[in-house]
Amino acid sequence: MHRTQCRECREHLSEKEMLSRLDDILAGYKNVDGATIPVLQTAQNMFGYLSKPVMKEISRKLNKPYSEIAGIVSFYSFFSTVPRGKHLVRVCLGTACYVRGGKRILEAIKKELGIDVGQTTEDRLFSLDIGRCFGACGMAPVIMVNDTVHQRCKAVKVAEILDHYRNKKSGPEKEQV
Amino acid sequence: MFCAYVNNIKVEVTEGSTILQAAAQAGFKIPTLCYLEDKTPQGACRVCMVEVEGARTLMAACCTPVTANMKILTNTRRVREARRNVVELLLSEHKGDCKTCTRNDDCELQELARALGIDNVRFQGETTAQKLDNTTPALTRDSGKCIKCRRCVTVCNEVQSIGSIFPQSRGFKTTIGPAFDTMLDDVVCVQCGQCAAVCPVAAITENSHIDGIWKALDNPEKFVVVQTAPAIRAALGECFNNEPGTLVTGKMVAALRQLGFDAVFDTNFTADLTIMEEGTELLMRLKKSLVEKQLAPLPMFTSCCPGWVRFAEHYYPDFLPNLSTCKSPQQMFGALAKTYYAAKIGKKMEDITVVSIMPCTAKKYELQRPEMNSSGLRDVDYVLTTRELGRMIRQSGIEFNALPDDKTDSPMGRSSGAADIFANTGGVMEAALRTVYEIVTGRELPVKKLHLDPIAGLNGIKHASLKIEGTVGEWNFLEGIEVKVAVVHSLGNARKVIEAVKNGQVFHFIEVMACPGGCISGGGQPRFTNDKIRQKRINAIYKEDEGKQLRKSHENPEIQQIYKEFLVKPLGKKSHKLLHTHYTARNM
Known part of the structure; x- marks a missing residue:
């Protein structure tokens, strides 16, 4: 059976378990206006990505067409419909980071990890995405790994940053850099 | 109420x-390409921009409320240039060729470009990716032609309460469609075609x-x-530049004859037959409930209405036994044409x-439902929408407006006024009550001109x-029973009335038509339809x-004749085989 890892507690979850946890999330949003995005965010944080059954269940429970849920999920780059690696690397390509070389950093990371944007490494350690401004323009160019911003990043420093995560045993958590 | 000024003309507007x-x-x-009367404005197309005194930027007229003493300018150089830019940008990414497009001469984008005097597109760049979706029997979606105005999204969600389609993805890559670019056939779509009716282009x-029809005629x-x-x-x-609400019954028959059809009949005949069958069915159900307890x-x-039937099959399978088992008049006609009529003229089916000429796109879906072959073959072979018939008449060079009036053939061409009003909301109910009341009391329905005013008109839900x-x-x-009826049009309203029934509201008979106003503004009717045009068509039908x-x-x-010669009696053995059907609960 396909099992996915709960990102918050590092347990392995079956689809059934995912849906039952989703029920707990949804219970808190009964008859709440504007619940769609918070529910999707919570579900994504919990499961690491949004699977079809999860999105369908959200659609049913919030009484919104599945096409609308899909529309929202495909609109925001934050949401992912494929399982993510242990560490999510996001390269900012907002205006400030872009002009200060964000694209070169992106290329370096692609090369270092051997994956394209939206993909996950075979060892399920890293996923790569682009971001549109993390609000750290003064420190441009920046990349974000999980919840940590790496400022004034350089292409040559990419391997070093990633190595730090390769050597870490635990999952995503706050860290000081 | 307060005052505002549009191009220096004072108007009093409501808040x-x-x-x-x-x-x-x-x-x-x-001008606008995304606005729909009485629906939530989208502000999506950006064509309706105007200048407002004191505002830094141009404002979208469709979604900006007027404030007191607002001074609005709709025709300044700045406005004209902005509109032109917007439309040129739309044209630059629109992957369509007007010369060979089915909407040529009936396209809002083309018309607007002409109105704005655009004789050259200054922008060149990528065009929208073209992906065709013809997975459903009724509709084709062409993403290359789509201008993302979202009218279809509005009708599918707000009017029909289905939501098959929604904007997917973002920016230049945005497409309008089912979840994650799946096909229409993969999701719940009743194929009512209201999306096609509001689409400004040929998307x-x-x-x-x-x-296929030309081939058969040849x-x-x-x-x-x-x-x-x-x-x-x-x-x-x-379709031939007549005012909405112009009755063209005789010319329509003449045109069909000139196109080469061997017999020109009328679905109205089987509408009358539907009343005989459905009216009897209602009385039998009442008897079962009231007498036999x-x-x-x-x-x-x-x-x-095949759109409504499919809606019920998907969303309210528990209510399928409540649907009349009568086939639609289109399918009754097909089954009889290949049996009763074939035998009469000595032809093999x-x-x-x-x-069929239908105001409807869902009829193209209905004809291919697997159970619609009670004659032994597919009962109906082809369906043309009103728009397609208009095109076919033009293709053949017939001067429609100059045609003399002609009459339908016998024995499936004659019909009563009760059949005519099947075209609009409230009509099937009124037609049924005209007959049922008379069967039960021996007297004519005691209302003025035989019209039941409370269930006529464009209110969404009528009792x-x-x-x-x-x-x-x-x-x-x-005796003494108060028969309670409801009439709804558009599927959003159907949902409301079913929920009311679930919550205990009592009705005996409910008419549902999937399209707003009924078939007179079906998904296959000439574009563009609003309530004013709907009312004009309804007036014509009455x-x-x-x-x-x-x-x-x-x-x-002719109805009396077919019972005498062939069907024997309503709900009889032959009726059961040829005129009645069953429904299938479907997944969501």
Whole structure:
């Protein structure tokens, strides 16, 4: 059976378990206006990505067409419909980071990890995405790994940053850099 | 109420009015490609931009409310240039070729470009990726032509409460469609075609059956019969520049004959037949419930509308026993044409081709439902929308407006006024009550001009009750009973009335039509339809009804004839086989 890892507690979850946890999330949003995005965010944080059954269940429970849920999920780059690696690397390509070389950093990371944007490494350690401004323009160019911003990043420093995560045993958590 | 100024003309507007409405009041037309009357404005197309004194940027007229003393300018250089830019940008990414497009000369984008004097597109770049979706029997979606105005999204969600489609992805990559670019056939879509009816371009159109019909007409072995739905006669004229609401019954028949159809009949005939079958069915259910004290599926719902049937199959499978088992008039006609009529003219059913002219796209879906072959073959072979018939008439060079009036053939061409009003919301119910009341009491329905005013008109949900008094013979059990009926149009309203029934509201009979206003503004009717045009078409239909001597289905001599010669009696053995059907619960 396909099992996915709960990102918050590092347990392995079956689809059934995912849906039952989703029920707990949804219970808190009964008859709440504007619940769609918070529910999707919570579900994504919990499961690491949004699977079809999860999105369908959200659609049913919030009484919104599945096409609308899909529309929202495909609109925001934050949401992912494929399982993510242990560490999510996001390269900012907002205006400030872009002009200060964000694209070169992106290329370096692609090369270092051997994956394209939206993909996950075979060892399920890293996923790569682009971001549109993390609000750290003064420190441009920046990349974000999980919840940590790496400022004034350089292409040559990419391997070093990633190595730090390769050597870490635990999952995503706050860290000081 | 407060004042505003549009191009220095003072107008008094009510609070909440938009600039677009204020400008219309002042007599100025502001172009728009995404606006839909009485629906939530989208502000998606950016064509309706105007200048507002004191505002830094141009404002979208469709979604900006007017404020007191607002000064609006709709025709400045800045406005004209902005609109031109927007439309040129739309044209630059629009992957369509006007010369060969089905919407050529009927396209809002093309018309607007012409109106704005665009003779050159200054921008060149990528065009929208073209992906065709013709997975459903009724509709084709062409993402290359889509301008993302979202009208289709609005009708599918707000009017029909289905939500098959929604904007997917973002920016230049945005597409309008089902979840994650799946195909329409993969999701719940009732194929009502209201999306195609509001599409300003050719991004959603009906699957054309024109070629197949030409082939059948050219084949000397084939005897091609045609039926026309009640709503066609009040709208086909619009394809030839007649005012909405122009009745063209006689010219329509003449045109069909000139196109080469071997017999020109009328779906109205089987509409009358539907009343005989469905009316009897209602009485039987009432009898079962009131006399035999058994559980009978009440309220009974009408079943003429394939969009509504499919909606019920997906969303309310528990209510399927409540749907009348009557086939739609189109399918009754097909089954009879290949049996009753074939025998009458001494033809084999395989040599008969049945063509329907329908105001509807879902009828293209209905004809291919697997159970619709009770004659032994596919009962109906082709369906043309009103728009397609208009195109076919133009293709053949017929001067439509100059045609003399002609009459339909016998024995499936004659109809009562009760059949005409099947075209609009409230019509099937009124037609049924005209006959049922008379069967039960022996007297005519006691209302002015035989019209039940509470269930006529464009209100979304309409109720009426009718006290049955002075019953005759076997119908005494209905004495003093107050028959409660409801009439709804658009599927959003159907949902509301079913929920009301679930919550205990009592009705005996409910009419549902999937399209707003009923078939007169079906997904296959001439574009563009709003409530004003709907009302004009409805008025035309009532005029057709009132102009007839024959106003009640059971008085139609051809109906009496078919029961005498062939069907024997309503709900009889032959009726059961040819005129009634069953439904299938479907997944969500």
